Amino acid sequence: MNNYSTPVRAGVVGFRGYSGAELVRILDRHPGAEPWLLEHRADSEERHRPRGDRSHPRIPCTPDAVRSEGVGVVFLATPPEVSMDLTPAMLEVGAKVVDLSGAFRLRTVENYARWYKETHTQPALLAEAVYGLPEFCRDAVRGARLVSNPGCYPTAANLAIRPLIEAGIVDRKAGIVCDAKSGVSGAGRKPSLKTSFCEVVENFSAYSILKHRHVAEVLLTSGLEEPEFSFTAHLLPLDRGILETVYVRLLPGRDADSVLSAYEKRYSGEPFVRLYDPGHVPDLRAIQYTNFCDIGFQVDAASGRAVIVSVIDNLVKGAAGQAVQNMNLLLGYPETEGLL
Amino acid sequence: MNNYSTPVRAGVVGFRGYSGAELVRILDRHPGAEPWLLEHRADSEERHRPRGDRSHPRIPCTPDAVRSEGVGVVFLATPPEVSMDLTPAMLEVGAKVVDLSGAFRLRTVENYARWYKETHTQPALLAEAVYGLPEFCRDAVRGARLVSNPGCYPTAANLAIRPLIEAGIVDRKAGIVCDAKSGVSGAGRKPSLKTSFCEVVENFSAYSILKHRHVAEVLLTSGLEEPEFSFTAHLLPLDRGILETVYVRLLPGRDADSVLSAYEKRYSGEPFVRLYDPGHVPDLRAIQYTNFCDIGFQVDAASGRAVIVSVIDNLVKGAAGQAVQNMNLLLGYPETEGLL
Amino acid sequence: MNNYSTPVRAGVVGFRGYSGAELVRILDRHPGAEPWLLEHRADSEERHRPRGDRSHPRIPCTPDAVRSEGVGVVFLATPPEVSMDLTPAMLEVGAKVVDLSGAFRLRTVENYARWYKETHTQPALLAEAVYGLPEFCRDAVRGARLVSNPGCYPTAANLAIRPLIEAGIVDRKAGIVCDAKSGVSGAGRKPSLKTSFCEVVENFSAYSILKHRHVAEVLLTSGLEEPEFSFTAHLLPLDRGILETVYVRLLPGRDADSVLSAYEKRYSGEPFVRLYDPGHVPDLRAIQYTNFCDIGFQVDAASGRAVIVSVIDNLVKGAAGQAVQNMNLLLGYPETEGLL
């Protein structure tokens, strides 16, 4: 652990939501940061706390307050339209911004308009934002002002797919299938019928088949074309965790060793990606409450069929943990600080 | 099964809610009734259904429609204020009413005002309404126009407690404790933070300690005084079912046989109350999706300590099933029709 | 409902297991059958029941008892080796047999040995057995002595896949992916670490990737070759229900209408298969506790990508319900008797 003479004040907007609350928990254990709550909307209930429980500094979510209190980095755990609204002013007063929404992930206003069905109001910042998947964009994040934190599904998908594409061992013409399953916390804390207990428990359902917004992020990072990639999201009756089952066809002559080599080449030395022996795959228990992405696979070399299983905690590596990983890069901290 | 030349048209208001939907399911299997959906508010989402799936008749929730279509009985699976609003007009056009809300359970406007914190707008109907716990009020229900269907917690509590009070074997001065646990469907289908999946799963909580509205119903039916009775409600991370653990002190000389005799005397011949051998108690699995109330107990004769476990399905014996049981009584049908 | 002057005595072996218990429940409501419990092994705990609860006739699981009591049909809800052991003797004394294990599903001893890693001890009966997926083998079942009830995963998979293969609208060279998720009851009632509550709850895992025994059944019925078909099973943290997400590539010129036509052609008039409008898919809630298989799909016509979602209750259409459907065919009853 390092000595930080002056821990950075890390503002969290949306601290009542699940990703925001997870950010506060992680920052509480981070020796180089102090969570400050930026009060944006007070419309959601907070838990009653024990007598004498210590509380976090809480200030208005305004550029003035951020500047006067010397908040150095602002996390936006907010909807895209709120992120577009808050980002320019926060950058203006000198804070670095890590945005957990989808506002700045898709690079062009056209792409944003297509997948989010809305007009982007900050095209210059969209062009400037750095996509924060550290395993592939570490250096760019280090020099950025504005980091766009990846979506949960794309994090697990890209970490599983991109090394295979880069290694050139997959038959892209046969198509790649990503069957994704997520716990309910991925849908946020705002009450809705779809996330009501009695609708979810003892149930399981598919949604956004072939049309999920996150598909666009997978395409941008993996290098796949849309017709090559089939993605279905499913809602699991559990709180947290994403498991994605990815089906590819290997090119002739490729086998389990080829797959393992592709992953090892890419992830040797990566602190947050863990591989399994061929034939073994992780489950959600392996990664819940951690910032790890665990990857395992099964290959039938004769037919070229390969199945990869990739798991993350949607609130950690899929949101708050990765956001802190990006903060560490932004501030020149060790990348794993507060995350192991 | 009987032959019904003309099944009654049974209107269901609130058919999108959990109790209302359960009513429709039960009525679908009832040879003497046809469920008709009375459209009151269309603000809640309905499920997409298979192609060609048969649908139920659907008419406006108005007295005119009820009269012109010859709806004979109206079930109100609605909040108390809606029930107070709709009941007079439905009775006016000749329909019998079974109200599943708390609007007509507490007999006096004073009692209602105390526990529901609102003014009762139909005092005459409040006085007229018959409390529909058939095991204790069967005859009164048969002659009624307006039946007030009991609450879920009081149904399980009163069926467990009243026979012991009637038999005079309990030391009331020592107090009676009812520790009640309910599945989430008891809270209704309207989305709220308290019933959101991520707040409920892997959690368990107590609420409305000593102050739950349902306490008033237990007092009215059991004959207990408020200072004698301690009641706590808890929210279980499951869909349906109520289990209540009741603690009493037996008077000197009383034992397990005394308890069993008290119950057998009361429930011999009752179709929907089932007893267990002393020392054995039911769990939720025993009664889910049925109209049964199952009761078991454990006694330590030396100290007089006795513990009774009473279980029901909150949507069946605690709501829709008991409502149909009351309809059967109102219409002169066999009491168990459609419920076994 | 028909009149049955003499309901058949339907013996259930394995009535303590989940499929066996479901059989007893379904047969209890069947006007043409009486469940008789055939006591094979008494090693598993039974629930304590209410006082006076009626019980089912219970006899030893022997050919003599089956003959002398006139049991007309025997359901084997047993492991494959027990089914192979019991079937010849039960047929010998004149009972028809519906076997719910995998013992008689794979047609040849070689195929059985490959997928079940054991030697088949009844090759003649293996050759004789009729595979009981009524939607495709109805006539053969009607004349059979021994029906092999399909596996749960293959039922949902074949009902989704075979009509598309028959219609010739799928690009088989691109491969077909079936990503299958099942509730825990599919693993049976015998305690094991893998099905322990604390291992399953808040968890989700893939297993038997590319190697599940049920793959062989899908290949036999769908007409696919093994290299064309990728199958992964997953364990859902819920009690009952299977959802399979099937990914295919349509041949050029094919679209959602082609898919709908293929299904409608096959399933028009089928009582237990329900289709959804294109773009809508069923969830588990749609079919739990029913004998339905619900099928919906999403198509991107431009790229030919199509995703089909197929759901069943693994204990009903995936086991006991389909077994009763087969019994109805064997006995000349209406196929839906006791199942709607």
Added chain:
Amino acid sequence: MNNYSTPVRAGVVGFRGYSGAELVRILDRHPGAEPWLLEHRADSEERHRPRGDRSHPRIPCTPDAVRSEGVGVVFLATPPEVSMDLTPAMLEVGAKVVDLSGAFRLRTVENYARWYKETHTQPALLAEAVYGLPEFCRDAVRGARLVSNPGCYPTAANLAIRPLIEAGIVDRKAGIVCDAKSGVSGAGRKPSLKTSFCEVVENFSAYSILKHRHVAEVLLTSGLEEPEFSFTAHLLPLDRGILETVYVRLLPGRDADSVLSAYEKRYSGEPFVRLYDPGHVPDLRAIQYTNFCDIGFQVDAASGRAVIVSVIDNLVKGAAGQAVQNMNLLLGYPETEGLL
């Protein structure tokens, strides 16, 4: 955090079980201890781990190995009979022992025989063992060789009850009710029908009514007599957490302030007990994965009825966390080390 020049080697017997695994996790974060796995029985499955994952030192569970490796403290997360067997030898070679079983909790062989239905084989050690509920026995633990770690239910019960008894504000003649609910991990990792997923999910049940072994521990620590105390255990469909609802009658003139004062007097300065404002109670979420016991209450002063809600994580404050708290006392470490 302190500097520990030589972290103690802390042996864990039963590291495959839930309490043992939790011990290893806690010790992993403890700066003054290193978890060493003592291999006693290898009959339970271990999880497959990522490639290159670091492992813990593993040695045979023998006195020789403990001595030669210099293991300073041994945690026994084992059944009582195994604890009785291992304890003398481990003490003999100079290790301190923290036993998580019930073997050494009940002080006398007669009491043990009554509640555990077995003969105690180590009466001298039973007399010597110190009961490790630090909030009440801190000093005795500091000087002990053998600490008996309290049961999960008694920890939550005694922390709620004893301050009220000590303060003399409760009417003991009216009796005290403790209605306790626990997650499934409290039953251990060994597969059984009672803890199988399909038996527990969507279910809730009472067990060991008035007869639970843990009652004896509550009586010893709280000072209550058995006839004064009614205890029922229930199984919640969740992994971890205990909530106990305690019902008492206050003596005349006592109110919410009296209750709060009693608790504050006792727990002021206690690091692991947190109080709530009167009228507010904790749920399981408040304490899961922590070593806290949270206590809240509701009082009706007019009738003297009081309800206290006490919650702990059964694997932390109810087992492994409290065991480490005791280790800290044994070794002269700060009591909260590794636990906040």
